[in-house]
Amino acid sequence: MIGLADRAARRLGDRLESLPVLPRVGVDDISGLPSEPLRQVKIDDATAAYVAKMRDPFELLRQAEAQLAGLLVLATAGGHAIAGHPMLELAAEAVKQAEDGIQTIKAPPPALHHYHHVVQALRAIAQATAQARRVLRPRDDAAIDAVLGPLRAAHQNLLWATTALPGFEVVALSQACCANHTATAKRSSP
Amino acid sequence: MSDYSIWVLEYGAVPNAPKGITVHGTFNQGTVKLPYCYVVIKGKGHLAMVDVGYNDKDYGKVIADSYGVQNWQAPAAVLAEIGATPGQVTQAFITHAHFDHMGNTDDFPNATFYVQEREISKWVWSLSLNRKFRWLNAATDPGDIMRIVDLARQGRLVSVQGDRADVIPGVDLHEAFDTHTWGSMFVNVRNDGKPGSADCWIFAGDLIYSYANLEGYDPADPQYIPIGLATGSQINVLLKIEEMIKLAHGETRRVIPIHDEGLKDIFPSRISAKGLRVTELALAKGEASRVK
Numbered sequence: 001m002i003g004l005a006d007r008a009a010r011r012l013g014d015r016l017e018s019l020p021v022l023p024r025v026g027v028d029d030i031s032g033l034p035s036e037p038l039r040q041v042k043i044d045d046a047t048a049a050y051v052a053k054m055r056d057p058f059e060l061l062r063q064a065e066a067q068l069a070g071l072l073v074l075a076t077a078g079g080h081a082i083a084g085h086p087m088l089e090l091a092a093e094a095v096k097q098a099e100d101g102i103q104t105i106k107a108p109p110p111a112l113h114h115y116h117h118v119v120q121a122l123r124a125i126a127q128a129t130a131q132a133r134r135v136l137r138p139r140d141d142a143a144i145d146a147v148l149g150p151l152r153a154a155h156q157n158l159l160w161a162t163t164a165l166p167g168f169e170v171v172a173l174s175q176a177c178c179a180n181h182t183a184t185a186k187r188s189s190p
Numbered sequence: 191m192s193d194y195s196i197w198v199l200e201y202g203a204v205p206n207a208p209k210g211i212t213v214h215g216t217f218n219q220g221t222v223k224l225p226y227c228y229v230v231i232k233g234k235g236h237l238a239m240v241d242v243g244y245n246d247k248d249y250g251k252v253i254a255d256s257y258g259v260q261n262w263q264a265p266a267a268v269l270a271e272i273g274a275t276p277g278q279v280t281q282a283f284i285t286h287a288h289f290d291h292m293g294n295t296d297d298f299p300n301a302t303f304y305v306q307e308r309e310i311s312k313w314v315w316s317l318s319l320n321r322k323f324r325w326l327n328a329a330t331d332p333g334d335i336m337r338i339v340d341l342a343r344q345g346r347l348v349s350v351q352g353d354r355a356d357v358i359p360g361v362d363l364h365e366a367f368d369t370h371t372w373g374s375m376f377v378n379v380r381n382d383g384k385p386g387s388a389d390c391w392i393f394a395g396d397l398i399y400s401y402a403n404l405e406g407y408d409p410a411d412p413q414y415i416p417i418g419l420a421t422g423s424q425i426n427v428l429l430k431i432e433e434m435i436k437l438a439h440g441e442t443r444r445v446i447p448i449h450d451e452g453l454k455d456i457f458p459s460r461i462s463a464k465g466l467r468v469t470e471l472a473l474a475k476g477e478a479s480r481v482k
Contacts, residue, residue, distance in 0.1 A: 059324075063317075066327065069335035070314035076342040077349075087318040141343065148339065155333050171289050171331045 043166070046108035050115075051167045057101035058118060058161065058168050064094040064125050065154055068132060072147060075138050092129050098122060114164035117157045124154035192381045193360050194233035195477040196391055197272050198448055198457075200467040201243050202226040202262035212399040212449065214418045222400075225467060226259065226290065227448040229393050230272060231379055233474045236358045237274055238281040239301070240377050240393040241448075245293035245333070261465055265297045271468045272480045283363060285395025286374040287313055289331040295341060303341055304357060306365060307349035309373025310338065316372075326421060350375070359383060364437075366430045368422030370396045376430070378437055381472055388439040391446060391471055397430055399449040404431060404442045446471070458482065 043051070067087045074085070099122060107115035128150040135143040155170070162168045207224035210217040229240035246262050265276040276297050284292045284305040295303060313335075316326040341347040354363045360383040366374040376394045380387040398404060399417050406413035416427045431445075438444040443456055453459065459469040460481040470481045 062332065063321065063324065066330070066332040066335060067317045069332045069339070070317045072339045073310060073314055073335060073342070076339050087314075090318060144339070144343070148336065152336060155336065159333075170333070171329060 042110060047110045050107055050111040051165055053105050055167060057098040060094045060098035061121050061125055062158060062170055064091040065151060067091040068128050068151055071132060072144055075136055075144055088132055095126055095129055111165060114161050117161035117164060121154045121157035124150040124157060128154060191475045192472040193383055193474060194231050194379060194381055194472060195474045196379060196471040197230045198227050198453060198469040199230060199268050200225045200227045201268045202259050204258050205260060211418050213402045213415050223451045224449055225451055234359050236280050237278045238358060239279055240283050241285055241291040242282050242294040242298060244290040263464055263466060267464060271462050281358060283377050285376065286371040288329050289334055293331060293334055295337050302346050302348060304348045304350050306373035306375050307351055308367055309371060310349065312372035366397055369420060369427045369430055371421045376434060390438055391444055392434045392438055393446050394434060397427060398447045400447050401450055401452060404435060404445055
């Protein structure tokens with residue numbers, strides 16, 4: 001049965017064909033692209049608007065990634081309730097919401113690099129979700145690898161996205177035990 | 191004579207962290223240097239660590255640029271200060287699953303990692319909550335979760351069920367559930383191997399950041415004061431502080447706050463050529479000092 005995540009992956013595949021310039025990065029290729037140092041990116045109004053719109057989809061992708069990784073922990077530890085696990089449906093829903101949000105966003109030139117990595121991450125997480133629906137079984141190394149591979153690619157693309165534009169975090173460092181909250185507050189100020 | 195040599199090794203620092211994050215309530219009282227450290231326990235054929243720091247490959251530049259963490263050094267450079275290498279590490283006791291304590295598992299390829307099962311299971315559980323609860327896992331790294339999967343598949347992850355005595359001889363793990371995190375734990379090194387020993391060293395992870403958490407600010411009227419951040423209960427934090435002090439037979443200096451820059455004023459220490467502090471708590475027979 002074709003799942004929600006499969007349809008999501010195909011719709012994004014169509015959209016990727018219309019992206020200008022940037023080379024494709026497949027889910028198995030995590031060599032990535034060089035990132036411009038964050039401080040050198042000039043944030044014009046259009047880019048600031050892009051950042052504001054993309055934050056929610058990015059956070060949804062991060063959430064889905066974490067949930068799928070959590071399912072892998074359960075699979076590795078031999079959990080018996082992975083198929084139909086509520087967290088799988090939560091991840092799939094997060095992917096769908098992220099995709100819906102990303103589809104409404106037009107990336108201005110300074111944001112194209114970031115947009116590329118977010119889209120790559122979405123494709124990879126969508127693939128991981130589809131694999132988790134189809135094959136994830138407890139303690140089945142091949143099944144776990146089928147999910148872990150694209151999930152790692154997604155994680156790497158999210159990390160690269162965080163270096164392409166400010167305002168995105170894979171880990172909320174401001175919530176860390178030992179973060180310098182003074183610096184955090186200054187960063188968060190409009 | 192001590193069974194183990196023990197060092198607290200700084201691997202980076204925030205030079206001007208707000209004091210209020212270390213002792214709750216001390217807002218607008220200036221800043222303190224907040225060192226990032228891990229602990230090395232050497233002896234009886236083991237080279238064990240308490241926590242392994244954060245993954246600089248993924249976050250180093252972000253942390254350095256945005257949060258003021260300076261002078262991060264890789265484990266190879268840090269452990270070299272005590273004549274050890276990351277490949278020699280045999281066990282790592284992870285006090286809790288925040289990224290800055292268990293993020294660097296990749297750098298210790300031969301270590302077995304011990305973490306409370308409750309920490310992992312509640313962490314995964316928190317991911318299934320409504321998005322409004324996302325604060326609960328904001329400081330956990332999805333990459334760390336995937337690294338746990340790898341460790342488990344390699345047979346290098348031990349899920350600890352509560353208290354565990356003699357995980358290596360004379361070293362005990364103690365649960366600190368529902369404190370800083372759901373499944374935090376602290377480590378007690380009984381350095382003569384005797385049950386209930388007063389010759390002990392307690393490593394509290396992030397249960398405490400400073401001796402002020404253990405003693406307050408009035409020597410004539412001591413009190414326990416928690417740090418600011420607790421996913422669980424501050425009452426439980428204070429109860430665990432008391433438990434740790436009792437294990438140390440009331441000698442609070444033996445309950446080690448690794449984030450306290452004041453360790454250098456209490457224990458023999460030196461600053462390395464890379465500008466990082468090496469603090470020496472104990473030396474086993476035949477072990478040369480690394481600070482003198």
